[in-house]
Amino acid sequence: MIAVLAVMTVKEGNGAEFESLAADLVAKVRANEEGANLLYQLVRSKTDPNVYTFMELYRDGDAMKVHAGSDYFQAAFQAMLPLLAGEPKIELLDAL
Template identity: 35%
Template sequence: MLVVHAEFPIDPAKREEALELVRELAEHSRAEDGVVDYQVATDIDDPSLFRFTEQYEDEAALGAHAETDHFGTFEAALPDLLAGEPEVTRFDVSATTDVEL
């Protein structure tokens, strides 16, 4: 499994525009083959910081996601929305276990 964690600092003046694009991106991404989970949240201290947590079955699923129209639309709009540098980290996961709380 592959996990991608991304943070995008969005210009507060463009937050509503970004929200619309992110909602569309997340909705379509969740329906893709090979997507295990696709979540987007905003930071509680900075509502213009968007955090993506994406899980893919394998490299092929991640590659296919990057080729979709909805990803392309978001990627094209992103430079005009950003208020800083994005941070993206990829994790290659060989095993997972549930944590009991």
């Protein structure tokens, strides 16, 4: 299994719009990637409300590629980019 932590900082005042886009994306991932995506959860920092993290867990590298290449992910990511204060920080991890 492969885990991903995608940390994103949104510009001040853009949290509600980001959360709405993310909720739609999470629903689509859960509906379309059952069995390949084992966890797809957005969480918000308790110390900085502008910092969000997607916690993701994939069955394997192929499942992660399918997710990253999906139309719904690409559209959501492009819609989220203008709301961000900087580049997302993506960390790939081996699930043990």
